[in-house]
Amino acid sequence: MSPNLAAFLYLTSGILFILALRGLSSPETSRQGNLFGISGMLIAIIVTFLVAESFSKEFIYVLIFLSAGGIIGSVIAYKIPMTAMPQLVAGFHSLVGFAAVLVAISAFLEPNVFNLGTVGNIKTASLIEMSLGASIGAITFSGSVIAFLKLQGIMSGSPIIFRGQHILNGLIGISIVVSIVYLCISQLPHLFWILILISFLVGFLLIIPIGGADMPVVISMLNSYSGWAAAGIGFTLENTALIITGALVGSSGAILSYIMCKGMNRSFFNVILGGFGATDDTAKNIEKKPVKSGNAEDAAFLMKNASSVIIVPGYGMAVAQAQHVLREMVDFLKKNGIKVSYAIHPVAGRMPGHMNVLLAEANVSYDEVFELDDINNDFANTDVAFVIGANDVTNPAAKTDPQSPIYGMPVLDVEKCKSVLFVKRSLSPGYAGIDNELFYRDNTLMLFADAKKMTEDIVKNLN
Amino acid sequence: MEIDPFIFRLSIFILSIFIGYYVVWSVTPSLHTPLMSVTNAISSVIIVGAIIASLAGESNSNFEISNIIGFFAILLAAINIFGGFLVTQRMLQMYKKKKKK
Numbered sequence: 001m002s003p004n005l006a007a008f009l010y011l012t013s014g015i016l017f018i019l020a021l022r023g024l025s026s027p028e029t030s031r032q033g034n035l036f037g038i039s040g041m042l043i044a045i046i047v048t049f050l051v052a053e054s055f056s057k058e059f060i061y062v063l064i065f066l067s068a069g070g071i072i073g074s075v076i077a078y079k080i081p082m083t084a085m086p087q088l089v090a091g092f093h094s095l096v097g098f099a100a101v102l103v104a105i106s107a108f109l110e111p112n113v114f115n116l117g118t119v120g121n122i123k124t125a126s127l128i129e130m131s132l133g134a135s136i137g138a139i140t141f142s143g144s145v146i147a148f149l150k151l152q153g154i155m156s157g158s159p160i161i162f163r164g165q166h167i168l169n170g171l172i173g174i175s176i177v178v179s180i181v182y183l184c185i186s187q188l189p190h191l192f193w194i195l196i197l198i199s200f201l202v203g204f205l206l207i208i209p210i211g212g213a214d215m216p217v218v219i220s221m222l223n224s225y226s227g228w229a230a231a232g233i234g235f236t237l238e239n240t241a242l243i244i245t246g247a248l249v250g251s252s253g254a255i256l257s258y259i260m261c262k263g264m265n266r267s268f269f270n271v272i273l274g275g276f277g278a279t280d281d282t283a284k285n286i287e288k289k290p291v292k293s294g295n296a297e298d299a300a301f302l303m304k305n306a307s308s309v310i311i312v313p314g315y316g317m318a319v320a321q322a323q324h325v326l327r328e329m330v331d332f333l334k335k336n337g338i339k340v341s342y343a344i345h346p347v348a349g350r351m352p353g354h355m356n357v358l359l360a361e362a363n364v365s366y367d368e369v370f371e372l373d374d375i376n377n378d379f380a381n382t383d384v385a386f387v388i389g390a391n392d393v394t395n396p397a398a399k400t401d402p403q404s405p406i407y408g409m410p411v412l413d414v415e416k417c418k419s420v421l422f423v424k425r426s427l428s429p430g431y432a433g434i435d436n437e438l439f440y441r442d443n444t445l446m447l448f449a450d451a452k453k454m455t456e457d458i459v460k461n462l463n
Numbered sequence: 464m465e466i467d468p469f470i471f472r473l474s475i476f477i478l479s480i481f482i483g484y485y486v487v488w489s490v491t492p493s494l495h496t497p498l499m500s501v502t503n504a505i506s507s508v509i510i511v512g513a514i515i516a517s518l519a520g521e522s523n524s525n526f527e528i529s530n531i532i533g534f535f536a537i538l539l540a541a542i543n544i545f546g547g548f549l550v551t552q553r554m555l556q557m558y559k560k561k562k563k564k
Contacts, residue, residue: 017505018482024490024498027558034555037505038548048511050517058530061515065534069541076542077549090546092503095539102536103512106519106529111517113529114512125469156488223499229505235472243472247479248543249502252487256495270547340506353495360557367560371492 001050009047014244016040026114054133082361085348089149094144100137100229130216131180135230140225142203157212180251215350216260224253263346265409294444296338306383308339320451332462345393385414388423396434413448420444504547510540
């Protein structure tokens with residue numbers, strides 16, 4: 001195949017990827033968008049085979065590894081529960097990162113294959129591009145592995161901080177730049193290996209100080225990195241499809257990080273520097289205030305007599321896998337003519353859009369699910385707010401108490417409802433380590449139980 | 464003086480960042496999770512580099528080191544491509560509007 005035709009086809013696959021993302025602007029067009037993405041990928045792979053024109057022993061092995069990966073990937077995609085989506089995405093990011101490192105290594109070892117010069121005499125521009133690709137890829141890999149371990153619960157979600165952390169990270173960051181510069185001057189292979197090693201270390205050090213509830217930002221950020229790594233490799237390979245995709249994914253991840261940071265009213269650097277949610281002074285004498293607590297029967301009674309209910313789901317619902325029984329409860333309410341809608345805070349859950357996926361899984365129609373800005377005014381005209389597994393995103397202190405660590409964060413105005421039902425296992429503070437004054441309000445009824453168990457009991461009582 | 468082809472690639476890159484910026488802002492927030500899984504799948508187009516590395520060299524000689532690295536990279540990227548697109552498809556199937564009674 002002529003290189004010109006190939007370049008044109010790579011461009012086509014890049015355009016199909018743009019259309020894949022464009023499709024996600026509404027659920028109706030999204031499925032078609034995904035098909036565009038799949039065709040783009042197919043074109044890119046077939047064109048690469050046709051350009052290489054090498055259908056020998058290696059080709060057989062390529063097909064074997066391709067199908068092996070395909071089978072593993074498909075099994076994972078069908079087996080994975082929707083609640084585990086954040087760690088799945090983190091795990092997938094680590095694979096992209098590692099693949100980028102591997103491609104960069106093979107380009108460094110055999111530059112002639114990629115038309116980049118000869119060993120020890122690689123074009124400077126290519127060397128910079130592959131170093132950047134390898135370095136960002138390595139950071140993506142080790143960072144995503146840590147994120148995966150934290151999300152999967154293998155590693156504690158609480159931030160790991162030590163003295164001199166930022167200075168250490170700064171020094172390592174500088175050493176990455178220095179080694180890239182020296183690599184370009186000297187072409188010493190050792191520097192390339194050192195570069196990759198310290199990049200792995202950076203990814204690790206960057207993510208350990210970041211706490212569990214900041215994971216939406218971390219995952220989005222790693223998403224962005226995997227894009228920039230792909231773009232770096234795209235420049236090395238002079239491949240348009242890879243450059244376009246890298247730019248798309250890079251900006252997509254960056255925008256998601258921005259949206260997540262805004263949802264928490266924190267700057268990106270504040271999140272990255274980490275340590276938020278570390279229990280430094282939570283021992284602030286928590287006064288014993290009276291709390292009204294109730295049982296499933298009370299909750300069922302309140303909701304049955306309401307005319308409108310808003311459900312506020314959070315990460316606790318995902319942990320308890322309560323989305324299905326929640327839908328059952330809502331079905332009962334709707335049968336009794338009660339208006340029910342769902343309110344989703346941008347940072348509810350452990351990744352962007354996490355709650356929406358879980359509700360979709362439980363067959364909740366997406367036109368009943370609303371974003372913060374669209375529903376926040378409705379709380380004042382609503383009888384009951386049913387908060388299940390959420391906490392900090394409802395805390396009125398974010399609006400009233402300038403001393404609070406979450407002051408200024410956009411929150412759902414659940415306290416404006418006539419009554420608030422709060423499903424929670426205990427009175428323990430949320431992730432931010434702060435008390436929620438909502439617990440002690442007169443119109444709040446605490447339901448102390450596991451989210452799933454409590455919702456099941458409410459369903460029984462509604463019958 | 465001729466323009467370095469690098470500049471053309473850089474232009475494509477910068478324009479794509481702009482396209483990405485506007486396209487991603489138009490994605491509805493409820494589809495942010497599928498957005499992440501699909502961007503993950505498409506970034507595995509890096510498999511192109513892995514294939515080139517795998518097919519390099521004389522075919523009758525033994526595998527070179529870049530072939531072996533390439534095979535491994537293909538495996539990783541293929542997991543991502545299949546896993547990413549299929550899990551996205553699985554999620555998108557669930558986003559349904561129920562018919563009003």
